[in-house]
Amino acid sequence: MTPRHTLAAIGVAFWALVGCAQAQQHDPATPLAVAxxxxxxxxAHGIAVREMRLVRKNDILVVQADMANxxxxxxxxxxxxxxLDxxxxxxxxGESWKQMTVLGLGQQTVKSVAPTGAAVDLRLEMNVEPR
Structure with missing residues (x-):
């Protein structure tokens, strides 16, 4: 192998490892489109975002996300x-952090409304802690 091919192989292996690490970060019960x-x-400590509904009402995005324990x-x-625009x-x-308890084997729905009509996408940031 030439040095160029070796470098390319190392690069491919690195990105494959990074891709695997990112794919494993979400809970397996969370659909990839939602993840x-x-x-x-x-x-995730067993919390999965099972479904996310995103609709535009009066030119403003509204989201509902179902979290299951x-x-x-x-x-x-x-x-x-x-x-995001x-x-x-x-x-x-940006929103402030909110706290919620999801009971064992339970489900909770969280909701939010975009601050302006310029928003076309979103990210649900989560931190899960055992009680």
Whole structure:
């Protein structure tokens, strides 16, 4: 192998490892389409975002996300929505963190409304802690 091919092989292996690490960050019970909108900080501790509904009402985006606790122990979830414009920049000042308890084997729905009509996408940032 030439040095160029060796470098290319190392690069491919590196990106394959990075891709595997990123794919494993979300809970397996979270659908991939939903996982692309979730920014998980740390371990999910059995919390899965099962479904996310995003609609535009009066030119403003509105979201509802269903969080399910796959375990028997209660979990404390800290979350906030980050609204993004058409190039991925944050819209508005950003939401403050909210706290919610999801009971063992239970489900909770969280809701939010975009601050302006410029928002076209979102990320649900979550931090889950065992109780």
């Amino acid at each position: 692309s909108k979730v920014a998980l900080r740390g371990d 796959m375990g028997r122990s209660d979990r404390t979830v800290f979350y906030r929505f980050r609204w 058409n190039v991925g920049n944050q819209v508005g000042d």
